[in-house]
Amino acid sequence: MEKGLKLTDILVTIIIALIFGVIYKLWGPLYGVVATLGLHLEQLIYGMWFIAAVVAYLIIRKPGVALLAEIAAAQGEFIFGGEWGVATLIFGIGQGLAAELIFAAFRYKRYDMLIASLAGVAAAVASIGIDFYYGYIGDLALWNLLILFGTRIAGAILISGIFAHLLVQALEKTGVTNLVRPATKEDYQALG
Amino acid sequence: MAMDFSYKETWLHKINPSLKLLIMVLLFIHLLMIHNTNILINYMIGMLALYLFFTGHPWKRLLVISIPFLLIFLTSSTSMIFFGKGEITWAKWGLVHITEESFFRGLHLGFRGISFAILGIVFALTTRPVYLFYSLMQQFKLKPKYAYSFMAAIRLIPLMIEEMQTLHYALQVRGVQGERGVNGFYRKIKSYSIPLLSQSIRRAYRIAVAMEAKRFSNHGNRTYFYRLGFSKFDVIFLCYLLVIIPLSYVTATHFPYFSITDVRFGS
Numbered sequence: 001m002e003k004g005l006k007l008t009d010i011l012v013t014i015i016i017a018l019i020f021g022v023i024y025k026l027w028g029p030l031y032g033v034v035a036t037l038g039l040h041l042e043q044l045i046y047g048m049w050f051i052a053a054v055v056a057y058l059i060i061r062k063p064g065v066a067l068l069a070e071i072a073a074a075q076g077e078f079i080f081g082g083e084w085g086v087a088t089l090i091f092g093i094g095q096g097l098a099a100e101l102i103f104a105a106f107r108y109k110r111y112d113m114l115i116a117s118l119a120g121v122a123a124a125v126a127s128i129g130i131d132f133y134y135g136y137i138g139d140l141a142l143w144n145l146l147i148l149f150g151t152r153i154a155g156a157i158l159i160s161g162i163f164a165h166l167l168v169q170a171l172e173k174t175g176v177t178n179l180v181r182p183a184t185k186e187d188y189q190a191l192g
Numbered sequence: 193m194a195m196d197f198s199y200k201e202t203w204l205h206k207i208n209p210s211l212k213l214l215i216m217v218l219l220f221i222h223l224l225m226i227h228n229t230n231i232l233i234n235y236m237i238g239m240l241a242l243y244l245f246f247t248g249h250p251w252k253r254l255l256v257i258s259i260p261f262l263l264i265f266l267t268s269s270t271s272m273i274f275f276g277k278g279e280i281t282w283a284k285w286g287l288v289h290i291t292e293e294s295f296f297r298g299l300h301l302g303f304r305g306i307s308f309a310i311l312g313i314v315f316a317l318t319t320r321p322v323y324l325f326y327s328l329m330q331q332f333k334l335k336p337k338y339a340y341s342f343m344a345a346i347r348l349i350p351l352m353i354e355e356m357q358t359l360h361y362a363l364q365v366r367g368v369q370g371e372r373g374v375n376g377f378y379r380k381i382k383s384y385s386i387p388l389l390s391q392s393i394r395r396a397y398r399i400a401v402a403m404e405a406k407r408f409s410n411h412g413n414r415t416y417f418y419r420l421g422f423s424k425f426d427v428i429f430l431c432y433l434l435v436i437i438p439l440s441y442v443t444a445t446h447f448p449y450f451s452i453t454d455v456r457f458g459s
Contacts (some may be wrong), residue, residue: 007398007400010337014345015395018345018349019392032264076346078316079316083260083312084308084309086216086217090220102310110458136457142287144275167382167389179393180397185270
C-alpha cells in the first residue's frame with residue numbers, strides 16, 4: 001500500500017477543485033460589482049472562495065484533501081487568468097491549511113455541518129490574516145473593520161459551511177460519493 | 193482559457209515555467225513590502241511593459257483582458273479611500289470619511305492590485321499548463337501522481353463545459369421554468385451542480401483507475417516526454433527584473449509623483 005493519497009483520491013479532489021476554480025474565476029467579476037456598493041457587502045459572498053476545501057473533504061474524507069483542493073482551485077483560478085494573479089495562490093494555501101487544521105483537530109472523523117462551518121470560519125480567519133499585509137485592513141476605521149470581519153465570517157458559514165454541506169448531502173443521494181470514500185466500520189460490519 | 197488561442201511565441205514563453213512561478217511568488221512577497229506609492233507605480237509600469245509588448249498575443253485580446261483591471265483597481269481601493277484611518281480630512285459625508293492618508297493608501301492598494309493582476313495574467317498568457325507541470329516534476333520534484341492528475345483534470349474541463357451546455361438544453365427542452373427569489377436560485381444551482389459534480393467525479397474515478405493501471409502514479413526512474421531545462425531566456429528574464437526593480441527605486445527617489453513615501457497609518 002502506498003502512503004498518503006492515492007492517484008484516484010488526488011484526481012477526484014483536483015477535478016472537484018477545478019470545477020470550483022472555474023466558479024472562483026467567475027466569482028471575481030461578481031465580487032467586483034458587489035464591492036462597488038460599498039460597506040463590505042461583497043464580503044458576504046467571499047465565503048465562496050473557501051468552498052473547494054470543504055466540499056472536497058466532505059466528499060472524500062481523507063487527510064490532506066482539503067489543503068490540496070484549495071490549492072488546486074486557486075491554481076485553477078490562477079492559470080485561467082484570475083484577476084488577483086499570484087495573490088490567489090498565497091490565499092489558497094493559507095485558507096486550505098486553516099481548513100485542514102480544523103479537520104485534523106477532529107481527527108478527520110467528523111463530517112457534519114458544524115465542522116464544515118468551523119472550517120469555513122478558519123479559512124476566513126486565515127484570509128483576514130493575510131489581508132492585514134495584503135490590504136492594510138488594520139488601517140481601516142474600526143467599525144468598518146468589524147463589519148468586514150463579521151460579514152466575511154457570516155458569508156463563510158453560509159456558503160462554505162451550510163451550503164457546502166447541503167450540496168454534498170444532495171450528492172450523496174446520487175451514490176457517487178461511495179466510489180471515493182474510504183470503507184467505514186459499518187461497511188466491514190455489513191460484510192459480517 | 194488562454195491555451196486555446198493562437199499567439200506568437202516570445203521569449204517569455206521560453207522561460208522555465210517553474211522558475212517563472214517561483215519568481216512570481218517572490219515578486220508577490222516583495223511587492224507586499226513596498227509601501228511607497230512612487231516605487232509601486234514605476235514597478236507597475238515595468239510589469240505593464242511585459243504585458244503590452246512581450247506576451248505575443250494580439251492587441252485586441254490584450255485590451256479585452258485588461259478591462260477587469262479597472263474593476264480590480266476600484267474594488268481594491270474604494271473601501272480604504274472611504275473608510276480608512278487618517279488625520280488630514282478632505283471630505284466627510286456621514287460614514288464616509290476621506291482623508292489624505294486614506295486616499296493615498298487606497299490608491300496604493302489599487303496599484304498593488306493591478307500589479308498582481310498584470311503579473312498573474314502575464315504568467316497565464318505565456319505558460320502552457322502542460323509544460324508547467326512537467327517542469328514542476330523535473331525541477332521541483334513534484335510527485336508525478338499530483339502532476340498527471342492536474343494535467344488530466346485540466347483536460348476534463350472543456351468536457352465539463354460541454355456537459356453544462358447539454359444540461360442547459362435538456363432543462364430548456366423539458367420546459368423547466370426558473371423560480372424567482374432565493375429558493376429558486378438555490379434550486380437552479382442545485383439542478384446544475386449536482387449532475388455536473390457527480391458526472392465529473394465518476395469520470396475522474398474511471399480515468400484515475402486507468403491511470404493507476406498504467407503506472408502514472410509511479411515515481412522513481414521516470415522518463416519524460418517533454419524535457420525542460422534552463423536557457424538564456426531565464427537569464428534575460430532575471431536581467432530584466434534586475435534592471436526594472438532598482439530603476440523603479442531610483443526614479444522614485446529622484447522623480448517622485450507624490451510626496452508621501454509610506455502609506456501605512458502612523459508612519
